[in-house]
Amino acid sequence: MLFCNSEGLPITEHLPEGHEGREIYGIVEDPHPDKGRAFARLEKIQGRRIEKEREDDDDEESPKSQST
16 A cells, blocks of 8 residues: 555655556655654664564564665
């Protein structure tokens, strides 16, 4: 699911590089970066990258974090 801006374009700036949505629409900036996207806000506050695990990963159940 993608969030859309007022023009109906999907917000892609929070998608990872190489994501199909970014390739199709380019970078569409988030008009309301202070709303929603909890992981994005947490990453900014903590200064680190947080990646959600995929369902096919059985190693851990919590989000992964990486230093930037």
